[in-house]
Amino acid sequence: xxxxxxxxxxxxEQGLNQTSSNLPKPKDLQTQVGMHLVxxxxxxxxxxxxxxxxxxxxxxxxxxEIRIFDPKEAVIGNVKIRDYNSLDDYPEMxxxxxxxxxxxxxxxxxxxxxxxx
Numbered sequence: 001x002x003x004x005x006x007x008x009x010x011x012x013e014q015g016l017n018q019t020s021s022n023l024p025k026p027k028d029l030q031t032q033v034g035m036h037l038v039x040x041x042x043x044x045x046x047x048x049x050x051x052x053x054x055x056x057x058x059x060x061x062x063x064x065e066i067r068i069f070d071p072k073e074a075v076i077g078n079v080k081i082r083d084y085n086s087l088d089d090y091p092e093m094x095x096x097x098x099x100x101x102x103x104x105x106x107x108x109x110x111x112x113x114x115x116x117x
Contacts, residue, residue, distance in 0.1 A: 023054070023055075023056050023083035023084050023085060024054065024055055024056075024083065024084075025054075025082065025083060026052040026053065026054050026069075026071070026081055026082075026083075027052065027053060027054075027055075028049075028052065028053075029048070029049065029051055029052070029053050029068065030053070030066075030100060030102075032100060032105045032107055033053065033066060033068070033100050033107055033109065034048050034049055036100075036107040036109060037068075037096070037109065040107075041109075041111070050070070050071075050072075051068050051069065051070055051071070051095065052068070052069060052070075052071045052081075053066050053067065053068045053069075054066070054067050054069075054081065054083055054084040054086075054087065055067075055084060056083075056084040056085075058099070062101050062102045062103045062104075063099055063100075063101050064099065064100055064101075064102065065084065065097075065098070065099055066096075066097070066098060066099070066100060066109070067084060067087050067094050067096070067097050068094070068095050068096040068097070068109070069081065069087065069093045069094055069095055070093075070095060073093060074093060077090075077093070079093060081093070091112075094112045095111070095112060096109045096110065096111055096112060097109065097110060097112050098110055
C-alpha cells in the first residue's frame with residue numbers, strides 16, 4: 001500500500017492528473033496601480049480602492065500582469081474568482097487589464113469594458 005496521505009491528486013472528469021494553479025488569490029490593488037487609476041484615468045478614489053486585482057508574473061522578474069475586477073459584481077453574478085486564469089471564463093468581469101513593475105513603479109493599464117466609469 002502507498003500511504004502518502006499528505007499528497008493529494010486532483011483529477012478532472014477524464015481521470016487525468018491536473019495540477020492546481022500556483023497563482024495568487026485576489027487582493028487589494030497595489031498602491032502604484034490604484035494611484036494610476038485615480039490620477040491618470042481620473043476615476044473616483046472610493047470606487048477604485050474597493051476594486052480587487054489578480055496578478056501573474058511575466059518572464060521579467062519584477063513585471064506583473066494584472067486584471068482588475070469589482071468584487072461586488074462577482075458576488076452578484078455568482079462568479080468565483082480564484083486567480084488570474086479564472087477570469088478567462090468571465091471576460092465581462094474584467095474592468096481593467098495591463099502591466100505594472102514593482103521596482104520602477106511603472107504602470108500600463110487599459111480599460112477593457114464600458115462598465116469602468
